[in-house]
Amino acid sequence: MDWQWCEIDTDALSNNIRTFRRLVGPDVLLSPTVKSNAYGHDAVITGKAFLAGGADWLCVHALEEARRLRQAGVAAPLYVMGPVALSDLEEAVALDVRMVAYNFETIDRLEALNLPMKLHLKIETGNHRQGLELPELLALARRIKRCPKLEIEGLASHFANIEDTTHHQYARQQLDLFEKALSALRAEGFAVPVPHLSNSAAALLWPERVFRMARLGIAAYGLWPSPETQVAAVLRDRGDLQLCPALTWKTRIAQVREVPAGAFVGYGLSYMTTHKTRLAILPVGYADGYDRGLSNLGHVLIAGQRAPIRGRVCMNLTIVDVTDIPEAKLEDEAVLLGRQGDLCITAEQLAGWASTIHYEMIARIREGIPRYAMPGSAGEPLSADAMYREIK
Numbered sequence: 001m002d003w004q005w006c007e008i009d010t011d012a013l014s015n016n017i018r019t020f021r022r023l024v025g026p027d028v029l030l031s032p033t034v035k036s037n038a039y040g041h042d043a044v045i046t047g048k049a050f051l052a053g054g055a056d057w058l059c060v061h062a063l064e065e066a067r068r069l070r071q072a073g074v075a076a077p078l079y080v081m082g083p084v085a086l087s088d089l090e091e092a093v094a095l096d097v098r099m100v101a102y103n104f105e106t107i108d109r110l111e112a113l114n115l116p117m118k119l120h121l122k123i124e125t126g127n128h129r130q131g132l133e134l135p136e137l138l139a140l141a142r143r144i145k146r147c148p149k150l151e152i153e154g155l156a157s158h159f160a161n162i163e164d165t166t167h168h169q170y171a172r173q174q175l176d177l178f179e180k181a182l183s184a185l186r187a188e189g190f191a192v193p194v195p196h197l198s199n200s201a202a203a204l205l206w207p208e209r210v211f212r213m214a215r216l217g218i219a220a221y222g223l224w225p226s227p228e229t230q231v232a233a234v235l236r237d238r239g240d241l242q243l244c245p246a247l248t249w250k251t252r253i254a255q256v257r258e259v260p261a262g263a264f265v266g267y268g269l270s271y272m273t274t275h276k277t278r279l280a281i282l283p284v285g286y287a288d289g290y291d292r293g294l295s296n297l298g299h300v301l302i303a304g305q306r307a308p309i310r311g312r313v314c315m316n317l318t319i320v321d322v323t324d325i326p327e328a329k330l331e332d333e334a335v336l337l338g339r340q341g342d343l344c345i346t347a348e349q350l351a352g353w354a355s356t357i358h359y360e361m362i363a364r365i366r367e368g369i370p371r372y373a374m375p376g377s378a379g380e381p382l383s384a385d386a387m388y389r390e391i392k
């Protein structure tokens with residue numbers, strides 16, 4: 001028996017890709033990113049579900065993520081967005097990935113090894129993370145041109161300020177710089193068949209400007225990038241777009257016990273009972289990615305009801321109050337994230353309690369916790385309009 005597991009709604013994942021396909025049309029390559037164990041959803045289960053929904057490529061951060069996908073039989077094109085060590089270039093070629101290019105050393109080494117590789121140049125447009133300024137980018141392109149086995153397949157960049165605001169002036173400026181770089185490359189005779197810049201928020205807001213490929217992330221997992229993006233989508237009459245969250249994180253009650261009024265709960269004595277209280281001990285803690293910031297703030301779902309967290313989240317254990325859930329008993333399921341009955345704990349809620357973002361909340365669910373592919377497990381999707389109505 002598992003004390004903790006995640007149920008992954010593979011139908012929801014596939015449906016999210018279909019939603020984006022309707023949005024961007026048939027000619028755009030949909031390339032969802034399955035980095036960080038697919039934002040905590042399991043890279044193999046998720047990668048296969050995305051491809052079943054019509055994704056064309058998959059993005060990863062690290063070469064080891066590409067290795068895991070290939071070992072699991074994923075044959076689709078893989079694009080490595082993060083750094084590849086010079087000593088790992090032979091493996092990158094063997095794994096048949098394409099990769100981002102932003103330094104001369106990589107080109108020198110590929111040439112010396114006489115290896116073929118499809119490269120995506122990264123232009124600096126305002127994120128200051130991996131990109132090259134235009135003159136340097138053109139110099140790198142000319143250097144690559146001297147190597148017959150190397151191909152400039154793509155041009156990439158990444159938005160710095162798109163989810164955090166409803167004012168997209170900075171993002172528009174990045175778009176313009178990207179277009180300028182693409183024109184400059186093409187003016188020098190580089191075809192660059194696969195330019196790509198859009199993440200989830202950009203694909204949701206400007207589906208007509210995703211160039212040839214969209215590197216979807218959070219929205220492919222059924223989560224809106226931010227409330228600001230959701231508001232911006234509603235304002236653009238795109239609020240009917242339905243995204244389906246796919247992940248349910250569960251544990252089981254390891255002990256139920258009664259304590260008297262005035263009893264302290266957990267490290268630091270941060271909670272004291274005010275009346276006779278029934279506590280349930282859950283074998284989940286911050287080492288599993290259940291953030292310590294949830295202490296005395298969050299709740300879990302047991303028997304279709306809310307059970308508040310009492311005291312501090314420990315490394316491996318969390319204590320919740322089940323005084324008002326008399327039916328709660330040993331080994332009953334507790335939902336940490338997702339639905340149970342009519343109630344739902346969203347990744348956004350958990351992130352809010354823990355003072356972080358939903359991206360971090362899901363990406364940090366410990367990789368060793370089993371994930372099970374369970375089509376239909378997450379329930380009905382909710383559009384931004386529906387959420388907005390709920391708020392009203």
Ligand SMILES: *Cc1c(COP(=O)(O)O)cnc(C)c1O
Binds near residue numbers: 033199200216219
């Ligand atoms: C993670 C990532 C994405 C996806 O971002 P979302 O905001 O999750 O859509 C796209 N591009 C790059 C380079 C990334 O690292």
